[in-house]
Amino acid sequence: MKYFLFSIIPLVAFNLFPQDDETVYSISVNKYLMGTTVETTANSPDINKCKQALVAAYEEMQRVENLLSSQKDSSEISQINRAAGIKPVKVSFETLSILIRAKEYSKKYKGVFDVTIGPLSDLWGFSEDKEIVLPDDNTIKKLTKLVKYDDILINEKDTIVFLKKKGMALDLGGIAKGYAIDRGSAVLKEQGIANFILNAGGDIYVSGTKDKNTLWKIGIKHPRNSNEIIARFDLKDYAVATSGDYERFKIINGVRYHHILDPATGYPGTLSQSSTIIAPTAEEADATATYVFLLGWEKTLSDKNINFPCLIVSSDGKIHYNQVFADKYNLEIVN
Amino acid sequence: MKRREFLKYSSLILPATAAIGIINPFTKKVFAATKKVEPFSLSVITNQPSRTIYLIEQAIKNSEFGKGNLQFSEYSLRGRHVGDIAYVKSQNLIDYHKKDDEFSASLCESANSLSLPKVFDDPVLLKFSSPQNLREARSVHIFRGETLVDNLSLNEDKELHGIEGLKGHVDIQIKNKVVRITSATCKHKTCMNMEPISRPGENLICIPNQINITIAGRSLLGIDSITF
Numbered sequence: 001m002k003y004f005l006f007s008i009i010p011l012v013a014f015n016l017f018p019q020d021d022e023t024v025y026s027i028s029v030n031k032y033l034m035g036t037t038v039e040t041t042a043n044s045p046d047i048n049k050c051k052q053a054l055v056a057a058y059e060e061m062q063r064v065e066n067l068l069s070s071q072k073d074s075s076e077i078s079q080i081n082r083a084a085g086i087k088p089v090k091v092s093f094e095t096l097s098i099l100i101r102a103k104e105y106s107k108k109y110k111g112v113f114d115v116t117i118g119p120l121s122d123l124w125g126f127s128e129d130k131e132i133v134l135p136d137d138n139t140i141k142k143l144t145k146l147v148k149y150d151d152i153l154i155n156e157k158d159t160i161v162f163l164k165k166k167g168m169a170l171d172l173g174g175i176a177k178g179y180a181i182d183r184g185s186a187v188l189k190e191q192g193i194a195n196f197i198l199n200a201g202g203d204i205y206v207s208g209t210k211d212k213n214t215l216w217k218i219g220i221k222h223p224r225n226s227n228e229i230i231a232r233f234d235l236k237d238y239a240v241a242t243s244g245d246y247e248r249f250k251i252i253n254g255v256r257y258h259h260i261l262d263p264a265t266g267y268p269g270t271l272s273q274s275s276t277i278i279a280p281t282a283e284e285a286d287a288t289a290t291y292v293f294l295l296g297w298e299k300t301l302s303d304k305n306i307n308f309p310c311l312i313v314s315s316d317g318k319i320h321y322n323q324v325f326a327d328k329y330n331l332e333i334v335n
Numbered sequence: 336m337k338r339r340e341f342l343k344y345s346s347l348i349l350p351a352t353a354a355i356g357i358i359n360p361f362t363k364k365v366f367a368a369t370k371k372v373e374p375f376s377l378s379v380i381t382n383q384p385s386r387t388i389y390l391i392e393q394a395i396k397n398s399e400f401g402k403g404n405l406q407f408s409e410y411s412l413r414g415r416h417v418g419d420i421a422y423v424k425s426q427n428l429i430d431y432h433k434k435d436d437e438f439s440a441s442l443c444e445s446a447n448s449l450s451l452p453k454v455f456d457d458p459v460l461l462k463f464s465s466p467q468n469l470r471e472a473r474s475v476h477i478f479r480g481e482t483l484v485d486n487l488s489l490n491e492d493k494e495l496h497g498i499e500g501l502k503g504h505v506d507i508q509i510k511n512k513v514v515r516i517t518s519a520t521c522k523h524k525t526c527m528n529m530e531p532i533s534r535p536g537e538n539l540i541c542i543p544n545q546i547n548i549t550i551a552g553r554s555l556l557g558i559d560s561i562t563f
Contacts, residue, residue, distance in 0.1 A: 021401075022402075023396055023401050023402065023404070023405055024404045024405070025404075025405050025407040026404065026466070030481075030547075032480065032542065032545050036542065037547070041559065043404075046392075047392060048389065051385075051409075129502070129521055129522050129543040197559055199561070202562050202563035204560055210559060216560070217557065218559065218560055218562055219557075219560070219562070220563075221561055221563035227532065232557060241562065247525075248525065249525075250523075276562060
């Protein structure tokens with residue numbers, strides 16, 4: 001076994017640091033998954049090998065979507081939702097694990113992020129291709145009572161999940177995309193692709209570097225001018241996610257209604273235009289970005305849960321960020 | 336597909352960013368080449384992508400272009416096309432059949448090995464190119480899913496109606512070098528609310544219809560990817 005390990009190490013080192021005289025190709029793929037475009041750019045000296053790795057990574061992300069999407073009738077999450085208030089549902093260990101983490105995020109973020117936001121998400125309909133109309137206020141108030149992460153009952157031993165009240169629904173939109181990115185990134189790494197950016201609808205995992213001397217550079221989209229960025233920064237072996245009020249929205253009577261819903265009111269959050277979080281995993285970045293978007297800059301500043309680099313564009317368009325973002329990631333505000 | 340049409344697709348090479356299927360909207364400068372070589376690009380229409388990639392990789396490896404960082408793209412094409420190789424160096428189309436240099440000779444061998452030219456149904460278009468950063472946008476690429484369905488000039492005013500998507504269709508307008516979606520059958524109409532595009536690397540996407548309209552070239556924003 002010892003000899004086997006010694007034989008592997010030089011190969012890995014070779015792949016991580018291609019020789020100077022080697023041709024390295026930048027290969028990108030873009031597919032529609034999880035209701036968005038998932039784009040990966042990977043650098044490799046071997047195009048066919050890289051293509052194989054990319055295919056495997058996209059298959060893995062598709063598998064995660066099939067497992068966790070509440071938009072797919074066959075997913076385990078849809079099965080749990082259909083059985084809400086009726087009966088417990090036996091789920092896979094993977095679904096169970098993500099639900100345990102989802103509940104932990106909901107608890108950590110004091111219900112401002114709540115994975116049982118499903119009834120309200122369905123009511124507003126931003127996740128589906130349907131015309132957005134302003135829901136009735138009484139209906140919104142009624143449905144907010146169903147949003148309560150404590151009412152997810154999880155039996156770890158028997159891998160059983162039960163939503164306590166009829167009408168409750170899980171919506172993993174706040175973390176499933178992040179989890180899929182983490183899984184896709186893991187597959188790419190397993191297949192020997194060390195330097196890549198995986199971007200699923202703006203949530204990103206960055207692995208390695210662009211070349212031997214250059215870090216990957218990430219931009220943060222301008223919330224009110226889709227062709228511009230407000231800032232750019234360097235990233236390596238970390239994830240970044242942004243929640244914004246500009247991707248899925250509708251202006252009704254001069255008011256912007258968007259898809260990031262406040263569980264307390266049932267209405268879209270009003271304190272931010274966008275929030276960007278850097279975290280070790282895309283899942284954590286995804287959940288935290290939603291939380292700080294709803295929390296707003298002032299409360300985020302004093303929140304002890306937020307020890308991640310964070311940038312928020314508040315509702316008045318002002319850009320705020322913490323020191324760790326500026327110090328460690330070469331943050332450059334450009335607009 | 337006639338030679339003229341083949342050249343229409345091969346002319347995408349220089350401004351194109353690396354992508355399989357759909358152009359990367361925000362890809363930026365890739366690598367600084369270790370040695371200054373003349374900008375080049377190769378377009379190959381083939382029905383054997385893996386083998387073609389291998390042969391071209393070998394040809395590049397042994398050429399003046401082999402010591403640096405390059406972009407690779409792959410697109411699905413619809414319908415009947417003439418498979419062939421287009422070699423462009425410093426923006427001049429080179430007749431590699433003349434075997435004027437070692438690289439042309441290698442390409443000739445590759446073409447023979449792949450039995451090119453030949454007519455294929457629904458082939459793929461492979462592109463290998465050095466990472467130029469063209470600041471002047473010239474081409475508009477239209478993708479449905481992973482298929483490149485049209486390539487238009489940004490310099491010609493045009494309206495295109497009924498671009499078929501997954502669930503319906505979209506209409507686009509190119510006017511004064513600006514592209515916008517003027518109509519879409521999806522319910523959200525998010526694509527119609529997007530800012531019109533005019534610079535390399537910018538795109539308009541209709542998610543329900545899986546239509547992506549991209550201006551070829553790398554983004555000028557100085558980034559490799561964008562979070563939103």
